[in-house]
Amino acid sequence: MQRYIFNPFSILMVLILIVAAIILIPFLFLGIIGGALTNLGFSWLQAIGLILLILIGSLVNIPVTTIREAKTPHTPPRGQFAPSLYEGMYREQPPARMTQVAVNLGGAVIPVLISAYLLFHTFVVMGDQALFILAGVGVLVVTIVTHHFARPVSGVGIATPFFIPPLAALICGILLGGGGMGSVVIAYVSGTLGTLIGADLLNFRKFGDLGAPVVSIGGAGTFDGIFLSGIIAAFLA
Template sequence: MLFLPLSILLFLLFILLLPLLFFLLQMKLVGHALVKMGISPAVATLIFFLSIIGSLINIPLLSGNQNIAINVGGAIIPLLLCIYLFPKVPILKTIIAVMISALIMNKMAQPIPMVGVTIPMFIPPLVAVLLGFIFSPRNPTPVAYIAGVLGVLIGADLMNLSQVTGAGMMS
């Protein structure tokens, strides 16, 4: 079977543009979720890009044998969004969802020397979505977001802080 050179060029173009497609799809999904939480599309796009850029920035909190830092895109921006969303959710149910999420994340998290705390990638979003639907079936998105963010930060990171040694940097 013969392939035209144009077909090969189109295939190479597709392969080169595939990361852009995944990026745009991710941006659309994140933007849609943020809009469902009452955030305008322009602000949702800004939050998305600030999170990506902020993921490159670690703010040192403690230094010594082990440096402890907080990541702008992975912790500060999500925490600010949680603060924004908190008045819009059923508070007691959300606190319970966060506590359950934190306990699950703590049990699933594994402190690994020279790496830090790891957790299977699909566990936090699955737990967050489930808790969102359980505790706020009419509007699960903000509860799921808060439970997911705070559950990971509290359960995986803070509760395992003393167990991570030799990582050089914990963020």
């Protein structure tokens, strides 16, 4: 059980996420974000609950499969956004020959469910097919950008500079959404799904090269980008 419930972040990263949450919650109380989420079916209380649930859920990893250590370990390339960028951000796990692949509750399961709800509300309830397609375009763009910058970090997972996915999602939301709730939906969905696909799923074959006992989809290395993408989307409201 201890392998699947743990804090993957260093004190520095925990402080960054806490500060981001503290900045966001007052806006929820003031109704700037809560009003927008209410239009999508959430109350301001539910919005705060979701944020807290995501933060707590980041400690929980749900095991899905096990892979063996690769015979030829992968060596991350030097240069742009090398692993040194992530030093001090995440806790390095002890080496292991067998890697348990898990799905992070707060960084994958809950954000994907929220994205699915937003897409359902957009396509079925609102009947906005154009926005649904634009959200798909946003996911594709963020996936490509995130995958370009994602790097395997031994003992951690697939890491991406935390500001890349939110920035890409913000640009997609503004350019494709044209403002209002369209921008919110596109920014959140593209930031969440694009990060998970571009960083973790497209690098799934490299999980066995990392030598970590647990590699979590949506966990260390990508959770921060997904969480901040949600904040960016909320501010667009």
